[in-house]
């Protein structure tokens with residue numbers, strides 16, 4: 115097969131071809147590695163999707179097993195996953211050059227399943243952001259239009275998959291960081307049920323919300339990667355055994371499926387092109403046999419305010435460990451306290467500092483109940499809203515993001531405007547429920563995403579519905595993938 119044909123294979127096809135001996139894992143790895151390395155070498159003249167690219171396929175710890183289900187399929191991994199001996203910097207200067215002595219559980223599981231580490235992907239610093247403009251390693255560009263952002267915080271992973279620099283990738287989602295970049299880059303992204311994937315070895319942002327998930331070019335590949343990610347882990351006490359084995363989706367219709375459209379998340383603030391694509395998808399779902407009804411998540415409009423207290427509060431605590439003693443950057447100073455403060459002042463970027471200050475304030479005595487305590491109550495109300503809705507509906511659907519990819523720099527001066535990108539994704543994060551984004555059309559030549567959310571541990575049903583819609587929608591991102599995002 116030529117390099118081009120190799121890159122056209124989906125991850126599932128590649129795994130099948132390798133298993134049958136029709137494709138060489140080394141050639142596949144080299145085809146992707148060459149593209150990823152060329153992009154990395156181009157710096158900000160490329161997409162800047164990678165912060166590190168492998169020199170060669172890593173030697174497997176055990177003899178390569180032809181039995182391993184994903185044997186020989188390259189994988190791009192968001193920078194914040196610890197990868198043994200490989201830079202893991204969470205997009206931050208404070209961790210520049212940090213090479214951990216161990217790998218995250220999910221990275222190990224995927225290596226055991228046969229994937230090969232292709233590279234680490236750029237991201238917003240400590241996963242705080244919606245545009246990838248908060249990375250210490252430079253902005254990432256959207257392969258559909260390089261003057262625009264790929265979304266964030268997992269923007270490097272999304273851009274890499276959309277541009278065909280990787281067959282698939284790992285991301286994390288705390289308030290939307292898988293779903294929103296997937297939407298803006300025209301690919302599929304799944305935020306799993308909280309706890310279904312181990313967080314061990316993920317550099318923490320907000321521990322009660324952080325969850326790892328897959329990015330892929332289609333729903334089948336998404337399911338295939340997710341299959342190997344799930345599972346309880348004794349190193350993460352919040353992890354759980356998924357009650358169902360994850361299946362590859364099949365199906366041709368949505369007969370009997372009841373879909374709720376929450377008025378609170380689909381009204382003002384959704385750009386008209388996104389709304390048009392959303393309405394067209396609802397009509398399509400109906401043609402496929404689903405029933406569609408308006409519903410209510412009465413507390414959802416407060417989700418963003420609650421999230422921007424809870425996530426910074428947890429971040430302020432998690433990020434206390436970066437003090438120049440154990441990891442990464444260390445400033446010179448005469449005494450210990452000045453070393454701590456200077457290290458943090460030099461090492462953290464402006465958005466991270468903003469969140470640490472917000473979070474510290476929200477947790478400070480005298481304000482704790484009024485801010486953090488209250489936000490937790492709102493969180494409970496939001497979970498109850500979803501539980502009530504799922505008594506009537508199988509799924510809740512919304513646009514993934516209120517806009518298509520916006521221009522670099524367009525929202526950097528207004529953090530509140532940037533936070534609105536998460537309007538439709540944050541409620542599911544607070545409720546801990548799974549949600550998937552699939553591309554559902556173009557608006558002004560840029561991809562739009564449809565979000566489908568279901569009850570905890572409903573991933574199999576969610577993937578099936580997403581698959582049926584995907585087949586009917588026929589979205590085609592192959593042209594962007596072929597040219598590697600060169601525009």
Ligand code: GLN
Pocket residue numbers: 241242243244266267286287288289290291292319425536
């Ligand atoms: N954009 C949101 C934030 O900045 C979500 C980030 C995420 O999911 N990691 O917090």
